[in-house]
Amino acid sequence: MELLNHLATGFAVALTPANLLYCFLGSFIGTAIGVLPGLGPPATIALLLPITYGIPADSAVILLAGIFYGAMYGGSTTSILLNIPGEAASVVTCLDGYQMARQGKAGAALAISAFGSFIAGTLAIVGLMLLAPPLAAFALKFGPAENFALLALGLTMVGYLAGASLTKGLMMAGLGLLLGTVGLDPIMGTQRFTYGFFKLSEGFDFILVAMGLFGIGEVLANVEQTITADVFQTKIRGLLPSREEWRQAAAPIARGSLLGFFIGVLPGGGAIISSFISYAVEKKFSRHPERFGKGAIEGVAAPESANNSAATSSFVPLLTLGIPGNASIAMIFAALMIHGIRPGPLLVAERPEVFWGLVASMYIGNIMLLVLNLPLIGLWVKLLKVPYPLLAPLILVFVLIGAYSVSNNSFDVGVTVVFGFLGYLLRKFDFEPAPLVLAMILGPQLEASLRRSLIYSRGDLMVFFERPIAAALLALAVLMLLSPLFRNLLGRRFWQFVAPGSETRDKPDAGSI
Amino acid sequence: MVRRDAAVAALALAFGAAAAYESSQLPFGTVHSPGPGFFPWWTSIVIAALASIFLAQALTSRAKVEPEAGGRISKVLALLAALALYTYLLETLGYPLCTFLLVLFMLRGIEPQRWTLALGMAAFIALVSHVVFAVWLGVPLPRGPL
Numbered sequence: 001m002e003l004l005n006h007l008a009t010g011f012a013v014a015l016t017p018a019n020l021l022y023c024f025l026g027s028f029i030g031t032a033i034g035v036l037p038g039l040g041p042p043a044t045i046a047l048l049l050p051i052t053y054g055i056p057a058d059s060a061v062i063l064l065a066g067i068f069y070g071a072m073y074g075g076s077t078t079s080i081l082l083n084i085p086g087e088a089a090s091v092v093t094c095l096d097g098y099q100m101a102r103q104g105k106a107g108a109a110l111a112i113s114a115f116g117s118f119i120a121g122t123l124a125i126v127g128l129m130l131l132a133p134p135l136a137a138f139a140l141k142f143g144p145a146e147n148f149a150l151l152a153l154g155l156t157m158v159g160y161l162a163g164a165s166l167t168k169g170l171m172m173a174g175l176g177l178l179l180g181t182v183g184l185d186p187i188m189g190t191q192r193f194t195y196g197f198f199k200l201s202e203g204f205d206f207i208l209v210a211m212g213l214f215g216i217g218e219v220l221a222n223v224e225q226t227i228t229a230d231v232f233q234t235k236i237r238g239l240l241p242s243r244e245e246w247r248q249a250a251a252p253i254a255r256g257s258l259l260g261f262f263i264g265v266l267p268g269g270g271a272i273i274s275s276f277i278s279y280a281v282e283k284k285f286s287r288h289p290e291r292f293g294k295g296a297i298e299g300v301a302a303p304e305s306a307n308n309s310a311a312t313s314s315f316v317p318l319l320t321l322g323i324p325g326n327a328s329i330a331m332i333f334a335a336l337m338i339h340g341i342r343p344g345p346l347l348v349a350e351r352p353e354v355f356w357g358l359v360a361s362m363y364i365g366n367i368m369l370l371v372l373n374l375p376l377i378g379l380w381v382k383l384l385k386v387p388y389p390l391l392a393p394l395i396l397v398f399v400l401i402g403a404y405s406v407s408n409n410s411f412d413v414g415v416t417v418v419f420g421f422l423g424y425l426l427r428k429f430d431f432e433p434a435p436l437v438l439a440m441i442l443g444p445q446l447e448a449s450l451r452r453s454l455i456y457s458r459g460d461l462m463v464f465f466e467r468p469i470a471a472a473l474l475a476l477a478v479l480m481l482l483s484p485l486f487r488n489l490l491g492r493r494f495w496q497f498v499a500p501g502s503e504t505r506d507k508p509d510a511g512s513i
Numbered sequence: 514m515v516r517r518d519a520a521v522a523a524l525a526l527a528f529g530a531a532a533a534y535e536s537s538q539l540p541f542g543t544v545h546s547p548g549p550g551f552f553p554w555w556t557s558i559v560i561a562a563l564a565s566i567f568l569a570q571a572l573t574s575r576a577k578v579e580p581e582a583g584g585r586i587s588k589v590l591a592l593l594a595a596l597a598l599y600t601y602l603l604e605t606l607g608y609p610l611c612t613f614l615l616v617l618f619m620l621r622g623i624e625p626q627r628w629t630l631a632l633g634m635a636a637f638i639a640l641v642s643h644v645v646f647a648v649w650l651g652v653p654l655p656r657g658p659l
Contacts, residue, residue: 397642
């Protein structure tokens with residue numbers, strides 16, 4: 001009964017005309033950038049962050065969340081029609097989706113990925129709704145020692161899961177932690193690493209860093225590569241899958257949804273990894289694994305369901321523990337902070353309209369996305385014909401205005417350009433920007449909880465091992481750190497298993513998620 | 514040995530060492546009461562340690578990395594230079610003019626398009642974005658002499 005009351009509160013928030021409009025805008029923009037290769041959800045959310053300053057917190061979150069899960073819908077379109085992933089979580093969809101399109105079954109592939117996304121997205125919202133409140137209530141009991149252990153585990157997992165190399169992932173996390181210390185010391189207020197720049201005493205503004213790393217960094221990387229898009233020339237017909245196709249896709253959609261949900265909850269997990277793993281699982285359990293890569297509908301249904309489910313479930317650690325698990329969620333973390341809301345265990349209880357409004361808007365958004373992605377598919381195919389060289393200046397202009405508007409200052413524009421260069425270099429040398437961004441956000445909390453714990457315990461490190469929850473979390477982090485050998489072994493076999501020979505070409509880029 | 518990774522690792526190691534030195538200039542405090550330098554110092558040490566591991570991995574790795582097709586790096590550098598110039602001139606020349614020049618440069622210098630298209634896009638983007646953001650949304654973008 002209580003749940004129904006909460007849901008009613010949520011729908012009361014989500015169904016106001018303004019919020020319906022924001023939900024639609026989010027879904028629409030999300031689909032658009034999902035369709036367009038070369039502009040990922042974190043970059044888009046970073047670009048739109050400054051615009052959300054002026055609107056209420058619940059509307060801001062509804063809009064930005066819509067972009068994130070909307071992109072999961074749009075990405076498959078490009079994968080299927082172009083054999084280029086529209087965004088990183090749709091990389092595996094290329095394998096069978098494009099083959100289906102070449103066999104004249106583009107309509108069925110698009111439809112099954114849209115329906116799969118819808119089913120998975122909706123199931124994941126139910127999961128989010130049921131799991132988040134009790135988890136938040138549990139996390140309320142955490143003291144500084146538990147918080148430190150949780151943050152340390154979260155960062156380790158992000159480093160572990162975000163890229164191919166644990167060492168590189170952790171190096172990025174370390175750099176992010178260090179960048180997070182620039183400015184005033186959180187406990188004593190001492191100036192650190194400001195080097196006489198008055199502007200730096202507030203620290204690097206997270207939004208500038210994100211816009212630089214993801215927005216400008218992505219444009220620079222694309223300028224080097226030039227994306228050429230050849231839309232597969234086919235008449236898209238039969239946007240309703242046949243009974244036979246439904247029969248084949250039903251179980252993969254169910255498995256993908258479930259798998260995606262659990263992987264999405266893990267920090268550093270999220271949409272990309274879940275799509276790869278669910279593809280591998282389907283291939284492994286299929287009675288005809290040889291059909292995969294040649295247009296198997298299961299190979300479209302499972303990963304497209306998994307990435308939607310994971311996108312939604314990655315809100316669980318954000319809204320209950322205050323840990324953003326991936327770069328897009330980190331942007332939403334920043335949006336909440338700007339509105340004076342600290343994501344964490346108190347959010348569900350103290351700002352129910354934000355939490356339940358978001359949950360309700362996700363139900364609505366998924367319905368909107370189903371409509372946007374099936375009857376309106378022709379619109380997105382047209383969008384794909386806009387050449388990237390004409391889009392790049394638009395993206396850059398958005399970034400530059402956004403950077404300027406943060407505090408109406410051209411110093412900020414310079415900071416953004418510098419981080420843009422860093423973002424380009426990171427991509428070039430195969431470093432993931434995601435752990436850096438997350439560490440930068442979590443760094444001040446990690447430092448404060450570490451120092452507070454040590455002050456309370458009078459320097460006794462046992463404080464982290466005597467409390468059972470803290471000890472368990474830290475033990476898990478240590479286990480993870482000690483497992484790189486095992487992981488390398490698994491990793492290499494895993495990639496060959498998923499997509500033999502394609503790992504260099506279609507390497508997933510967690511930074512764009 | 515992967516030379517590219519080894520170079521990056523050496524750079525990261527130097528960065529970690531420099532950061533550790535800079536952190537050591539801040540009050541370190543004690544374990545009982547850690548000061549402002551405590552956390553950055555340990556973080557720098559961890560970065561340096563990780564960089565050493567990465568260096569060892571790069572030096573012993575037998576993986577082959579394909580040489581970069583470096584033809585278009587000059588375009589990236591040109592765009593970066595344009596962005597630096599944009600930042601520098603923004604307050605003096607104003608937003609509309611700077612943006613017009615940046616977009617024109619991108620559509621002629623970076624990805625050459627027809628002159629009419631380039632000029633048209635540049636004028637359109639500069640004007641429309643100025644009207645939307647500076648006039649409607651009230652972002653105080655520098656107007657410049659125009």
